[in-house]
Amino acid sequence: MRLDRRALIAGLGVTLAAIPFRPLSACIHAGLHARITFKDVPDEVPEGFEVRHVHLTNQVPEFDEWRAAQQVDVAEKDVELRGFSVIGVAAEINPYIYWLTRLLPKNIVGRPNYIPILAPASSCTRNFSYEEPLDEETILIGRELTLANGGSVFAASSYRQSDDRWETYNSRLGRP
Secondary structure, eight states: OOOOOOHHHHHHHHHHHSSSSSSSOSSGGGOOOOOOOBBSSSSOOOOOOEEEEEEESSSSSSHHHHHHHOOBBBBSOOOOOTTOEEEEEEOOOOHHHHHHHHHHHHHOOOOOOOEEEEEETTTTEEOOOOOOEEEEEEEEEHHHHHTTSOOEEEEEEEGGGGTTTTOSHHHHHHHH
């Protein structure tokens, strides 16, 4: 059997038509999308978790210290952080006067106290990307944990709206 030019061009055309022209997402279904950062406080927050208004960034020297993979030893027992990654560092802010403190000189306001933020981030996490510079005022839901060395980290939780599930530092919770 011999291929002629027409059959070859038709075969190439069918192959090109099957290739998607937009970037593929590793998250196969929109219902799997989860949120870590919020613009407004969610209606129901899991019991025992804190709502924190923060300046979240990966553009300060404190983040560079945590960028390298390292063991995170939490002082509290029964805390499972498997699947959590360092997504940035954050300093707690007062959302009503933060605009003013950004205008004032650093010697008056002082240097923010940044702590690492651990969160269950994946390709299904909305409004977050590891590659992009991160510098925003946002809301995180979770709990501050004490490290074995005396330091602190904030274990942020993610929320998946499709099934009202929170992924927390210990488990997955349904609607609280």
